[in-house]
Amino acid sequence: MRKTIIAGNWKMYKTIKEGQELVNALNRELYNLQNLDIVVCPPYTLLSCLADMLTESNIALGAQDLFWEEEGAFTGEVSAQMLKDAGCQFVIIGHSERRQYFAETNGSVNKKLKAALKHALTPIVCIGETLKEREANSTFKVLEGQLTGGLSGINQEEAARIVIAYEPVWAIGTGKTATSAQAEEAHKYIRDLLAKLYDLETAESIRLQYGGSVKPENISELMQQPDIDGALVGGSSLRADSFGDIARKAAGVLKS
Numbered sequence: 001m002r003k004t005i006i007a008g009n010w011k012m013y014k015t016i017k018e019g020q021e022l023v024n025a026l027n028r029e030l031y032n033l034q035n036l037d038i039v040v041c042p043p044y045t046l047l048s049c050l051a052d053m054l055t056e057s058n059i060a061l062g063a064q065d066l067f068w069e070e071e072g073a074f075t076g077e078v079s080a081q082m083l084k085d086a087g088c089q090f091v092i093i094g095h096s097e098r099r100q101y102f103a104e105t106n107g108s109v110n111k112k113l114k115a116a117l118k119h120a121l122t123p124i125v126c127i128g129e130t131l132k133e134r135e136a137n138s139t140f141k142v143l144e145g146q147l148t149g150g151l152s153g154i155n156q157e158e159a160a161r162i163v164i165a166y167e168p169v170w171a172i173g174t175g176k177t178a179t180s181a182q183a184e185e186a187h188k189y190i191r192d193l194l195a196k197l198y199d200l201e202t203a204e205s206i207r208l209q210y211g212g213s214v215k216p217e218n219i220s221e222l223m224q225q226p227d228i229d230g231a232l233v234g235g236s237s238l239r240a241d242s243f244g245d246i247a248r249k250a251a252g253v254l255k256s
């Protein structure tokens with residue numbers, strides 16, 4: 001059985017005060033929810049103060065990116081060690097917005113992934129096709145390139161520690177969710193590919209999240225799909241009521 005994982009990507013939202021208010025509200029909403037991983041990924045400026053507020057909580061902390069070097073003259077960057085030091089357990093890698101606006105490539109994703117694993121951070125590696133790629137019937141080809149490139153040189157034991165988020169770019173922040181059938185088709189493809197890259201047991205143990213306009217209204221149907229183990233949530237993670245609803249509904253879906 002794979003443990004459900006619901007993660008909130010706050011992107012570039014929330015001042016320190018706003019972030020503290022949201023975490024206070026989430027702690028109140030979700031304190032008694034068990035048997036799933038709940039993660040919030042605020043901007044860097046909030047990590048350390050939220051870590052203090054989450055010490056007794058069932059909510060874990062994640063960052064939205066990292067740099068692969070340990071330290072050095074890399075102005076503006078933050079290392080895996082620094083994220084651990086700030087209290088992170090998770091880190092998002094290769095989000096489509098980073099690929100689109102900050103020239104993230106499968107090669108840089110790979111280096112970041114290795115740095116995260118080395119420092120015992122759980123990486124949430126994002127992959128997904130654009131609308132143009134879907135319409136050109138190249139979704140699977142794109143996923144294969146991103147997965148094999150991103151996971152190059154990662155062994156079986158390391159792969160088992162990774163979470164993969166399938167996020168079709170056309171569904172992120174657009175209000176358009178992939179249908180549960182489209183999402184499951186992609187997740188199944190990813191799991192089958194992982195079985196080829198590693199083995200069936202490893203592929204069955206890796207958690208796959210869906211991301212793209214997840215809301216309280218669509219989470220249950222998505223979670224009922226056999227290969228969807230959770231969600232990476234953007235817009236709906238910015239409010240305690242919607243993120244709380246998503247986490248509760250996801251926790252309530254019983255998988256066969």
Ligand code: PEP
Pocket residue numbers: 009011167171172173174175211212213214232233234235236
């Ligand atoms: C995301 O940022 O990863 C995301 C899926 O955003 P949204 O839920 O707003 O589409």
